[in-house]
Amino acid sequence: MLHRILGFIVLTLLSASAAFAGDEAPAWLQTDAAIKVPAYERDVPAVVLHDEQNVTVNEDGRLTIVKTFAIRILNREGRALAEAAEIYLTDAGKVKDMHAWLIRPNGSVKKYGKDETIDQIEDANDVYNEYRVKVISASNEADAGMVFGYQITSEERPLFNQDIWLFQSHLPTLLSRYTLALPQGWRASSFTFNHSKVEPSTSGSTYTWELHDLAPIEYEPASPRIINLAPRIAINYFPSEGTSSSGSARSFDNWAEVSRWATALHDPQAATDDQITAKARELTANAKTELEKIQAIGHFVQNLQYISIDIGVGRGNGYRPHAASQVLAKAYGDCKDKANLMRALLKAVNITAYPVTIYLGDPTYVREEWASPTQFNHCIVAVHVSDETQSPTIVQHPKLGRLLIFDATDESTPVGDLPDLEQGSLALVVAGDDGALIRMPTTPPESNKVEREANVNLAADGSITATVRERAVGQKAADFRREFRKQSRATYQKMIEGWVTHDVNGAQVSKVEPTDDAAADRFTLDVEFTANSYAQVMQDRLMVFKPAIVARRESLFLTAATRKQPVILAPNAYTETVRVKLPAGFDVDEMPDPVKLNTPFGSYTTTYEVKDDQLVFTRNLTLRATTIPVEQYDQVRNFFARIRAAEQSPVVLAKK
Numbered sequence: 001m002l003h004r005i006l007g008f009i010v011l012t013l014l015s016a017s018a019a020f021a022g023d024e025a026p027a028w029l030q031t032d033a034a035i036k037v038p039a040y041e042r043d044v045p046a047v048v049l050h051d052e053q054n055v056t057v058n059e060d061g062r063l064t065i066v067k068t069f070a071i072r073i074l075n076r077e078g079r080a081l082a083e084a085a086e087i088y089l090t091d092a093g094k095v096k097d098m099h100a101w102l103i104r105p106n107g108s109v110k111k112y113g114k115d116e117t118i119d120q121i122e123d124a125n126d127v128y129n130e131y132r133v134k135v136i137s138a139s140n141e142a143d144a145g146m147v148f149g150y151q152i153t154s155e156e157r158p159l160f161n162q163d164i165w166l167f168q169s170h171l172p173t174l175l176s177r178y179t180l181a182l183p184q185g186w187r188a189s190s191f192t193f194n195h196s197k198v199e200p201s202t203s204g205s206t207y208t209w210e211l212h213d214l215a216p217i218e219y220e221p222a223s224p225r226i227i228n229l230a231p232r233i234a235i236n237y238f239p240s241e242g243t244s245s246s247g248s249a250r251s252f253d254n255w256a257e258v259s260r261w262a263t264a265l266h267d268p269q270a271a272t273d274d275q276i277t278a279k280a281r282e283l284t285a286n287a288k289t290e291l292e293k294i295q296a297i298g299h300f301v302q303n304l305q306y307i308s309i310d311i312g313v314g315r316g317n318g319y320r321p322h323a324a325s326q327v328l329a330k331a332y333g334d335c336k337d338k339a340n341l342m343r344a345l346l347k348a349v350n351i352t353a354y355p356v357t358i359y360l361g362d363p364t365y366v367r368e369e370w371a372s373p374t375q376f377n378h379c380i381v382a383v384h385v386s387d388e389t390q391s392p393t394i395v396q397h398p399k400l401g402r403l404l405i406f407d408a409t410d411e412s413t414p415v416g417d418l419p420d421l422e423q424g425s426l427a428l429v430v431a432g433d434d435g436a437l438i439r440m441p442t443t444p445p446e447s448n449k450v451e452r453e454a455n456v457n458l459a460a461d462g463s464i465t466a467t468v469r470e471r472a473v474g475q476k477a478a479d480f481r482r483e484f485r486k487q488s489r490a491t492y493q494k495m496i497e498g499w500v501t502h503d504v505n506g507a508q509v510s511k512v513e514p515t516d517d518a519a520a521d522r523f524t525l526d527v528e529f530t531a532n533s534y535a536q537v538m539q540d541r542l543m544v545f546k547p548a549i550v551a552r553r554e555s556l557f558l559t560a561a562t563r564k565q566p567v568i569l570a571p572n573a574y575t576e577t578v579r580v581k582l583p584a585g586f587d588v589d590e591m592p593d594p595v596k597l598n599t600p601f602g603s604y605t606t607t608y609e610v611k612d613d614q615l616v617f618t619r620n621l622t623l624r625a626t627t628i629p630v631e632q633y634d635q636v637r638n639f640f641a642r643i644r645a646a647e648q649s650p651v652v653l654a655k656k
Contacts (some may be wrong), residue, residue, distance in 0.1 A: 185240030259435025
């Protein structure tokens, strides 16, 4: 029996070896695999050896795209990166050829082709989606020291004579190249972002942009997203003078052109009918002001189910909302559908609104220099309001007047507020000739505030009984609301218990009571707990404890000695008052000195007072919307270090 088992193992190993030995990698991949890579930090999982895209534009505007990619796995965390994926549109593109190879350190090769390719819907959450993705994964077979490479040939019919090339992800990249081959007489231009200008080399109508030896982009807290740190180019290409492409693709010279193009897609879909008018009147029946009407309609649209159904995306329908009447009847839609329905409902009660296209992910991503709808991935709404309506999310448009900005898709953020990832963004108000790229509002710190009150009874043995109440508004309330809504009650309870016990060892939490009042833009949390030995009793006559009983739920820790990226602070405010009932027979012997910090980006204060046998401790933090350059990192790091020190400072009690 043992003999047969050993024989089976040997046969299996020989079969696996044969599977590798019988394949051969293409010459380009063999060349890449022979490259000696630099030494990187241990947490860098892989290095990109070769990342290239060759785009050939045919006379009819169709594109032939060849992608070539090679990566060396540096540690076991990098195994998941041994994967090839290509997204395509079923009615406007196809993947013609897709192959991958895995090269082991001993030189043996495994080839992946059609039999190892999975073809699946791009987003399984969509009811209907014309985007599909083909995937080859070698992650289960890859390991440190191996090289994975692939080459994909695809065709597509683009909507725009525009493209974007990201030279790297967070990984170090030795070679990144984008080549655009145009028909004779065509020309191209480009913009470079997050890097000094990358000039293309040209040969006739072929343009090549190239970068070498790009360092890894390290994660740092409160930094820009990778997509806004990695070098990228934005490209326009044009037919020869006096002619036009026989295809339907186009490019744009300015944002007014983009606005006119998008208006033609949006406006016809916002038509009202009897059902929309009736619904609008029903929703606003009890509204007494303009703002109340907007809030009633916004709340209704916000609570419609988010479902994306895009048909004919390759013909531009990915940018066109469904008719408002259809969205109302079906009670679901995606971001542009919701914005469009809200426009129609508002129109029915004589309030004008406009779609706004925006990038959701990084407020600094969109660049004014490059007029292109491809810079956006989300749609919200701008509502024209009179002077009677006041809100921190109102902006002044040069032609359209006062506009209240609202995201009808974000169910955690009510009218009068805006998700923090959209605040300060450049976004396009779609309004025909009057459309323009404008800066979205940034709410002040006091609009995103957490107020906490803690009442603590301290016993002579060091045990405490505590009640904590937090009241949050604005984006702080939205953050807490998401935490509450997206978890089961049991999971939420455990999360809050973990927050308490992190600072209060052995705490027994007896009450966790959240109250979500989204309509009023408030979220309240009440917590009660007890803990033995919170205060340290020394020699039966001294007692030491921290008056900052539990930490702020969202704290920023900037502890690294150096930094490579700027620090981005979101506007918010925090105030806390802690009242500690002192045990009988004890007086305060030592208190920390009060702290007062003032900087251009924020302020922080603490105070201590003994009153009516209570120690009253307060702390107040205000952060302003600021991007702090790397050169000033020491200043911001010192600011947060002093806050941490203040919140760890103890009070000493002594027996009378």
